[in-house]
Amino acid sequence: MKVTIVGSGYVGLVTGACFSEVGINVVCVDIDSKKIDNLNKGIIPIYEPGLEEMLMRNMKKGRLSFTTNIAEAIKDSEVLFISVGTPPDEDGSADLKYVLAVARDCGKNMDDYLLVVTKSTVPVGTSEKVKNAIQEELNKRKVNIAFNVASNPEFLKEGAAIADFLKPDRIVIGLDSQRAEDLMKSLYKPFTLNGHPLIFMDIVSAEMTKYAANAMLATKISFINDIANLCEIVGADINLVRNGIGSDSRIGNKFIYPGIGYGGSCFPKDVQALIRTGSEYKYELRILKAVEDVNNDQKLVIFNKINKYFNGNLNDKTIAIWGLSFKPQTDDMREAPALKIVKKLLEAGAKVKVYDPVAMEEAKHHFGDSISYYDDQHETLIDADCLAILTEWPEFKFPNFKIVSKLLNSPAIFDGRNIYDKNEMREHGFDYFCIGVDTTKNLIASSSIN
Ligand code: UDX
DSSP, X not given: OEEEEEOXXXXXXHHHHHHHHTTOEEEEEOSOHHHHHHHHTTOOSSOOTTHHHHHHHHHHXXXXXXXXXXXXXXHHXXXXXXXXXXXXXXXXXXXXXXXXXXXXXXXXXXXXXXXXXXXXXXXXXXXXXXXXXXXXXXXXXTOOOOEEEEEOOOOOOTTSHHHHHHSOSOEEEXXXXXXXXXXXXXXXXXXXXXXXXXXXXXXXXXXXXXXXXXXXXXXXXXXXXXXXXXXXXXXXXXXXXXXXXXXSTTTOSSSOOOOSOOOSSSHHHHHXXXXXXXXXXXXXXXXXXXXXXXXXXXXXXXXXXXXXXXXXXXXXXXXXXXXXXXXTTOOOOTTOHHHHHHHHHHHTTOEEEEEOSSOHHHHHHHHGGGSEEOSSTGGGGTXXXXXXXXXXXXXXXXXXXXXXXXXXXXXXXXXXXXXXXXXXXXXXXXXXXXXXXXXXXXXXXXXXXX
């Protein structure tokens, strides 16, 4: 079976790499010829652990190739995945122009049966539009060629995408024909061994599953952040409360870590998109509106703490920041809390010195020369008035606190990811602030670390 993947971005490349890894012949397509040239030379446009090695290995084996020639790729394939971008248009809704252009290309170029699978995260009802676009092109050509559409949303976490693809919690596929089901079963067979389930459903339900999953996860995060803020006020410790509730298997201990709000390319966009779908159908998703509000406020919690510590006067203060990406193991800064926090610090007149293990180049696109960049985390501390942790990169978890304390002007740490133990911080002599814990209070039990 030959598979074409249109859109060589994050999802397309991971999908292409993993399908070819199990021996399937894959052609990855993109309209960006520079990107395709680079990929053919082994230059990968994104940072994702394990991806580069996997792409290179399969290119060498001859079962993975890159091209801009979509017409050729379509003619040769039985299954085609659409994984192009759906950037928000002016009113914030997903712009389907790239998705539908691929659908039209399919209709214009296919000579034989084709299963067209949408992997891009698209609003509920998009597969129907894809189907119509293909059929219109076939009608224009006055040909009668069989095809099917399917929806196969991805649940890949950045930084762990390869593992998520190879050993998925589940694979969700929406379709409306036996032929499509048989094809998808055989394509995904290598990934469903060892009990990873393939869940078939109708197309609209599959489209909805993607949004409902991300909205549920975003809800967990906003819920725990809301509770964290209350913990701090009443003198409870969210780390203990999290352990206390997470051990109830109905709640579970995953995705209830408090922090400075969710970011990334999915949760913010998908929560907004689902709220919009609700309003299109005159249904108000009240919980999700609150999830979004809590998240927007949460992104400023660390700024507010810093501002309060310096009595509302950040003018000429220097703030060292460790971590800029929206989470560890990625250079992605889309919707990262750091964007909002750095902006507020600069507006308040502070100087900002930053270090991130991989997101420095990305950060330069956002902040230019308005902040200073350092290759070493300790260098950010020289002449800084405090340290703020915005991403929980492993290398920040066990610093030499003696050096940190010596380099900082005032011994203040603002930990947006709760990576340190408050008692230990006190022993080191720091003024320590984190999320959901009143760190000025003496609690008997020790706050646990992530
Ligand atoms: C997410 C989904 O997990 C994935 O299934 C979907 O396909 C795409 O969106 P991703 O955006 O890569 O993946 O990141 P994820 O690891 O889910 O984290 C999202 C955000 O939530 C990050 O900003 C992270 O810091 C935050 N988060 C996560 C918390 O604040 N607390 C938690 O307990 C978990």
